[in-house]
Amino acid sequence: xxxxxxxxxxxKLAGEGYxxxxxxxxxxxxxxxxxxNVFGPRQDPESPYSGVISRFATALLQGRSPTxxxxxxxxxxxxxxxxxxxxxxxxxxxxxxxxxxxDTPSTGTSPCSDRYLLQxxxxxxxxxxxxxxxxxxxxxxxxxxxRGTIRHSDIVTPWDLGITAISVAAFWHRMETTLAEAVSPxxxxxxxxxxxGDLWRSVGxxxxxxxxxxxxxxxxxxxxxxxxxxxxxxxxxxxxxxxxVYGHLLGQDLHEFIPFLTVGIVVWNYLxxxxxxxxxxxxxxxxxIKQISLPIYVYVFxxxxxxxxxxxxxxxxFAFVAxxxxxxxxxxxxxxxxxxxxxxxxxxxxxxxxAHVNARYRDAANLASIVMQVGFYVTPVxxxxxxxxxxxxxxxxxxxxxxxxxxxxxxxxxxxxxxPFSSIVGALLVVVCLSALAAALMARFGRRIxxxx
Amino acid sequence: xxxxxxxxxxxxxxxxxxxxxxxxxxLASRLRRRRDEVRVIRALQSVSLTIRAGERVxxxxxxxxxxxxxxxxxxxxxxxxxxxVRVEGHVCPLxxxxxxxxxxxxxWENIRTRALLLxxxxxxxxxxxxxxxxxxxxxxxxxxxxxxxxxxxxxxxAFATSTAVDPQILLLDEVMAAGDAxxxxxxxxxxxxxxxxxxxxxxxSHSLEVLPSFCDRTILLQAGRVVADGPTRDxxxxxxxxxxx
Numbered sequence: 001x002x003x004x005x006x007x008x009x010x011x012k013l014a015g016e017g018y019x020x021x022x023x024x025x026x027x028x029x030x031x032x033x034x035x036x037n038v039f040g041p042r043q044d045p046e047s048p049y050s051g052v053i054s055r056f057a058t059a060l061l062q063g064r065s066p067t068x069x070x071x072x073x074x075x076x077x078x079x080x081x082x083x084x085x086x087x088x089x090x091x092x093x094x095x096x097x098x099x100x101x102x103d104t105p106s107t108g109t110s111p112c113s114d115r116y117l118l119q120x121x122x123x124x125x126x127x128x129x130x131x132x133x134x135x136x137x138x139x140x141x142x143x144x145x146x147r148g149t150i151r152h153s154d155i156v157t158p159w160d161l162g163i164t165a166i167s168v169a170a171f172w173h174r175m176e177t178t179l180a181e182a183v184s185p186x187x188x189x190x191x192x193x194x195x196x197g198d199l200w201r202s203v204g205x206x207x208x209x210x211x212x213x214x215x216x217x218x219x220x221x222x223x224x225x226x227x228x229x230x231x232x233x234x235x236x237x238x239x240x241x242x243x244x245v246y247g248h249l250l251g252q253d254l255h256e257f258i259p260f261l262t263v264g265i266v267v268w269n270y271l272x273x274x275x276x277x278x279x280x281x282x283x284x285x286x287x288x289i290k291q292i293s294l295p296i297y298v299y300v301f302x303x304x305x306x307x308x309x310x311x312x313x314x315x316x317x318f319a320f321v322a323x324x325x326x327x328x329x330x331x332x333x334x335x336x337x338x339x340x341x342x343x344x345x346x347x348x349x350x351x352x353x354x355a356h357v358n359a360r361y362r363d364a365a366n367l368a369s370i371v372m373q374v375g376f377y378v379t380p381v382x383x384x385x386x387x388x389x390x391x392x393x394x395x396x397x398x399x400x401x402x403x404x405x406x407x408x409x410x411x412x413x414x415x416x417x418x419x420p421f422s423s424i425v426g427a428l429l430v431v432v433c434l435s436a437l438a439a440a441l442m443a444r445f446g447r448r449i450x451x452x453x
Numbered sequence: 454x455x456x457x458x459x460x461x462x463x464x465x466x467x468x469x470x471x472x473x474x475x476x477x478x479x480l481a482s483r484l485r486r487r488r489d490e491v492r493v494i495r496a497l498q499s500v501s502l503t504i505r506a507g508e509r510v511x512x513x514x515x516x517x518x519x520x521x522x523x524x525x526x527x528x529x530x531x532x533x534x535x536x537x538v539r540v541e542g543h544v545c546p547l548x549x550x551x552x553x554x555x556x557x558x559x560x561w562e563n564i565r566t567r568a569l570l571l572x573x574x575x576x577x578x579x580x581x582x583x584x585x586x587x588x589x590x591x592x593x594x595x596x597x598x599x600x601x602x603x604x605x606x607x608x609x610x611a612f613a614t615s616t617a618v619d620p621q622i623l624l625l626d627e628v629m630a631a632g633d634a635x636x637x638x639x640x641x642x643x644x645x646x647x648x649x650x651x652x653x654x655x656x657x658s659h660s661l662e663v664l665p666s667f668c669d670r671t672i673l674l675q676a677g678r679v680v681a682d683g684p685t686r687d688x689x690x691x692x693x694x695x696x697x698x
Contacts, residue, residue, distance in 0.1 A: 207575070208569050211565075211569055215558075215562060215566065219558050287552030287553035287554065290525070290548075290552070291548050291549065291552060292546060292553065292571060293530055293544050293546055357476075361479060362474055362475055367476060447532045450532075451531070
């Protein structure tokens with residue numbers, strides 16, 4: 001045996017000597033167990049014999065910094081109380097049945113072994129320790145542990161303490177993480193998950209979503225022989241058919257009616273696609289959302305861009321119609337710019353609303369498109385508002401939010417003059433309401449969308 | 454410096470068991486006063502860990518232990534309900550290659566879309582797209598819509614694109630599932646190369662033979678908790694001991 005340079009250790013060793021002597025003199029069966037410092041539940045932290053673990057834990061629980069003597073690199077070995085019980089029990093054999101307080105088989109790795117203490121310790125970080133401990137530098141390597149020894153003077157049985165050793169190592173690891181957490185520099189704790197942060201990051205990725213949105217439109221064209229011409233043709237057929245039939249039906253002057261109809265349909269289509277395609281922004285991007293770490297609003301903006309680009313192409317079609325039918329053009333036409341901006345804000349809000357609701361309730365898009373279909377018949381899209389007004393149905397027009405959104409774009413484009421004040425106010429009110437709803441949905445469900453997909 | 458730090462992160466899934474996934478269904482059951490049955494699955498429970506630049510970390514544990522959820526939490530896909538997640542550095546997650554395609558777009562467009570979403574700039578894509586196309590070995594199939602691709606072809610396309618990025622943090626979830634033998638060989642080389650370039654690699658795996666060669670450190674998960682965290686050999690031993698008993 002190696003010489004022991006410690007009076008304390010020599011005193012302990014002397015005990016073993018007595019035991020051995022008794023064994024030889026009287027033929028007594030003896031057993032010596034050498035524990036490391038024992039720790040565990042019901043340990044009195046106030047006791048002068050209490051170890052470093054309970055002292056650290058108590059300090060952390062009280063929000064104090066634990067004092068670590070030395071440079072923090074030194075290590076110390078511990079034995080968990082349940083392992084002590086286990087070792088004792090194995091040592092005594094089945095003669096004595098110990099009440100351990102843990103309802104576990106005597107395997108040594110009792111599941112409650114390190115949890116009991118740690119659940120108390122883990123509260124500590126929330127108690128915000130006032131500072132870092134006296135020692136700087138790394139905590140002891142948690143994976144290095146010495147094996148405890150159990151020596152027999154008489155009975156020679158192979159003792160397998162491997163499992164016990166591992167449970168101590170695992171405990172140490174958790175102790176280390178807990179300590180590291182409690183004293184770790186605050187910057188290691190992440191920022192709280194926030195919708196605003198997501199939104200902000202999404203806006204910052206504008207290159208990504210504008211590219212994707214534009215690519216989506218190009219892809220759509222690629223599929224048809226006519227490319228972008230398809231949009232024009234589609235619109236032309238619609239305008240020609242509706243214009244011819246309804247123009248005559250309603251007794252309208254076609255020179256005024258066709259441009260009127262074109263703007264109406266273009267704006268209406270913009271709102272409808274915002275609802276129908278926008279509802280797909282999250283559901284349709286599920287494959288990306290669950291696989292790629294981008295903030296989810298990137299997908300909303302992507303749809304916003306592709307829908308807006310299509311809208312602008314449609315507006316270009318209107319330019320042809322306007323020239324063909326000599327629609328008045330002047331400075332007043334510029335009122336269309338703020339009008340279109342407001343309309344686009346409404347489109348963005350609608351996309352956000354439908355994207356969220358449709359992620360949770362998959363029939364939301366369907367229901368919304370039915371609503372829009374009804375809206376198409378009651379809103380002055382293909383008939384002038386005056387037709388309703390002349391018949392005393394003012395309220396059908398004036399209370400219709402969609403009408404005002406239409407009007408702030410239609411009026412400047414057709415008459416080079418601003419929309420009536422009431423429509424401007426109405427449209428702004430609609431956008432404010434839609435934005436508030438969108439913001440509420442984002443705040444409520446934004447971070448949880450991925451769980452609904 | 455790349456960094457991943459989780460502090461007592463909890464991730465829970467709330468699964469609606471009833472028919473409340475449609476508005477009509479929700480309304481109907483509200484009228485019938487049937488309560489929405491929600492089952493809470495606690496996928497991660499109080500997970501704390503710190504991974505620093507230069508580390509290669511393996512994740513092991515039985516099915517449903519939370520390996521994929523942990524990776525997705527690190528990737529910022531699942532926000533924790535409680536606790537915090539801090540990730541510094543550009544993250545490249547390679548989880549599954551079977552989703553996330555624009556089915557009507559052709560191969561080229563899908564390369565661009567995926568590359569953009571993975572954080573490549575348009576310029577970078579222009580510079581790399583030929584190499585990606587070349588590696589995918591798809592040739593003229595790149596001109597047709599990917600809905601006509603076989604699953605092996607989709608995998609090649611996604612793999613070639615995803616591995617072309619320069620990530621600081623690489624999160625891998627047992628990829629390499631399909632593909633013919635020749636492709637698997639080249640894929641392995643490319644994957645190794647990618648892992649060399651990354652500052653942090655976290656690798657969820659079932660193949661315990663592969664782990665020690667890749668990862669110095671391994672984390673053992675069980676029922677959503679970190680059970681052990683240490684040198685790969687020790688942790689695998691502990692895992693095997695647990696499986697055996």
